[in-house]
Amino acid sequence: MKAERFAWWCVLVLVLGLPLAAVLTRSNPEAIELHGRMADTGGWMPGDLTAQVGQPLQLRLTSDDVVHSFAVGQSALPAIDVLPGQWTTTTLLFDQPGKYTFYCTRWCGPNHWRMRGTLEVTGTAAEMITPTTPLYVALNLDLDAPHPSDVVPSEKPSAARGAALGLKADRPVTPDRAQSPALRWQQLRSSSLTENLSDAQVWDLVALSWRSNTTSARLAEGQQLYAQNCAACHGETGRGDGVIAPALQKTLTLPGLALTGHETIAPSDFTDARHRLGASDAIFEGKIIRGGMGTGMPYWGPIFTSEQVQALVDYLWSFQFDQ
Amino acid sequence: MDLIRTRLSLPLLFIGLSALAIVMAPNPIALAAPAARHFRIEASSFQYTPAAIHVNPGDQVTIDLVATDVVHGLYIDGYDLNLTADPGQTASLSFSADRSGSFRFRCSVTCGALHPFMIGKLNVGANDLLWRAIGLGLLAISASVWIRPHSGRAPTPGCAPRTSVDDVA
Numbered sequence: 001m002k003a004e005r006f007a008w009w010c011v012l013v014l015v016l017g018l019p020l021a022a023v024l025t026r027s028n029p030e031a032i033e034l035h036g037r038m039a040d041t042g043g044w045m046p047g048d049l050t051a052q053v054g055q056p057l058q059l060r061l062t063s064d065d066v067v068h069s070f071a072v073g074q075s076a077l078p079a080i081d082v083l084p085g086q087w088t089t090t091t092l093l094f095d096q097p098g099k100y101t102f103y104c105t106r107w108c109g110p111n112h113w114r115m116r117g118t119l120e121v122t123g124t125a126a127e128m129i130t131p132t133t134p135l136y137v138a139l140n141l142d143l144d145a146p147h148p149s150d151v152v153p154s155e156k157p158s159a160a161r162g163a164a165l166g167l168k169a170d171r172p173v174t175p176d177r178a179q180s181p182a183l184r185w186q187q188l189r190s191s192s193l194t195e196n197l198s199d200a201q202v203w204d205l206v207a208l209s210w211r212s213n214t215t216s217a218r219l220a221e222g223q224q225l226y227a228q229n230c231a232a233c234h235g236e237t238g239r240g241d242g243v244i245a246p247a248l249q250k251t252l253t254l255p256g257l258a259l260t261g262h263e264t265i266a267p268s269d270f271t272d273a274r275h276r277l278g279a280s281d282a283i284f285e286g287k288i289i290r291g292g293m294g295t296g297m298p299y300w301g302p303i304f305t306s307e308q309v310q311a312l313v314d315y316l317w318s319f320q321f322d323q
Numbered sequence: 324m325d326l327i328r329t330r331l332s333l334p335l336l337f338i339g340l341s342a343l344a345i346v347m348a349p350n351p352i353a354l355a356a357p358a359a360r361h362f363r364i365e366a367s368s369f370q371y372t373p374a375a376i377h378v379n380p381g382d383q384v385t386i387d388l389v390a391t392d393v394v395h396g397l398y399i400d401g402y403d404l405n406l407t408a409d410p411g412q413t414a415s416l417s418f419s420a421d422r423s424g425s426f427r428f429r430c431s432v433t434c435g436a437l438h439p440f441m442i443g444k445l446n447v448g449a450n451d452l453l454w455r456a457i458g459l460g461l462l463a464i465s466a467s468v469w470i471r472p473h474s475g476r477a478p479t480p481g482c483a484p485r486t487s488v489d490d491v492a
């Protein structure tokens with residue numbers, strides 16, 4: 001008799017307990033479920049989200065294949081790992097309306113960077129921030145024109161050596177961020193100030209003027225952003241030999257992909273003086289924001305804040321100039 | 324009878340001693356001075372290159388893990404060490420190989436369909452057991468070839484090896 005009672009209790013507990021447990025573990029019924037998938041098999045599901053200024057957006061994240069990570073472009077929110085077979089909950093709050101991009105920060109294949117979605121935030125902010133116009137737009141620069149340098153240093157210029165020369169060689173008071181190091185070198189070379197200096201020493205002065213335009217903190221930030229977002233293609237040493245580079249070239253030589261002619265398909269080699277010293281902050285910045293438009297270089301405009309782009313640009317010069 | 328026994332036990336003694344030597348002899352490689360060893364392991368879906376690394380006990384081992392397509396990991400059984408590398412961000416790990424034997428390492432990051440099969444091996448010390456087993460096997464073969472003719476019925480002095488089967492029976 002007793003055993004039978006006990007069995008009935010067991011059945012009862014099971015029948016009532018299971019749905020109850022399911023409800024309780026889903027602590028947040030109104031949270032939106034967001035699935036991560038490699039870009040080749042669909043990317044984020046759903047690919048666009050909406051939210052309202054000042055209203056928390058709750059998300060439950062999981063991955064359908066490999067490890068991904070969720071981050072919102074131009075926001076201070078730290079990236080959240082999105083793991084297969086696991087649910088992670090997060091709450092977002094926006095104080096500026098606009099069209100945000102959410103994206104994956106863990107490399108999940110050659111098309112990893114295409115794993116992006118949009119997040120439309122509506123409403124009005126107490127204080128509207130107007131975005132600044134990037135320099136390449138203001139100056140109407142042609143980002144796709146090749147920019148070789150006629151002059152190259154015989155060894156890697158060093159800002160420290162330049163500083164040791166004891167000359168004032170800062171860039172013009174309002175930093176002319178559209179000027180290339182090659183032009184700057186020619187300017188300095190023809191100045192009477194550098195009469196007694198060798199060509200290499202003038203290059204050291206150029207390195208110094210680029211270094212004096214940034215800070216150690218900004219370089220450190222740029223280095224970190226570079227390692228996470230760029231090194232897989234451009235290489236940890238900046239030589240354009242990143243681990244993804246071979247796969248990238250393969251996808252780009254697929255038939256049907258229209259290349260207009262002058263693009264380099266291999267990721268740029270930032271240590272190549274001939275091809276970089278003719279560029280400028282404005283060109284690097286423009287390339288990062290706008291991307292290569294079909295060359296395989298992603299566009300980072302919706303991802304990074306203008307400070308982050310500047311940090312990256314400053315760091316890219318360290319492949320040309322020693323500190 | 325006595326004669327047979329002495330004739331038999333001398334080679335037996337020799338074989339026994341050899342067997343003992345094979346089993347107990349210190350491994351000359353294991354005595355090598357510990358050194359710093361550096362390995363670069365490339366992880367791609369779904370394999371490690373190289374898939375096996377050999378070190379000597381006591382070596383200071385450094386492993387650079389380079390993920391070439393997606394995020395991969397490397398977990399070494401027995402040493403309980405874990406490493407995760409994102410493409411573009413080489414990850415490094417250093418440890419002292421103070422436990423000898425053969426240890427599996429496996430990917431610790433879900434990296435796709437064949438992820439569970441992404442494995443490799445860390446060998447600390449030469450594969451002693453294998454070599455000793457081969458030594459014992461060879462010894463057994465030569466012993467059987469040698470003893471057989473000696474254990475014959477007739478203690479013929481200076482006997483030539485005879486191979487007929489009924490001899491043994």
Ligand SMILES: [Cu+2]
Pocket residue numbers: 036037038067068069104105106107108112115
């Ligand atoms: Cu991803």
Ligand SMILES: [Cu+2]
Pocket residue numbers: 366367368369394395396430431432433434438441
């Ligand atoms: Cu893996």
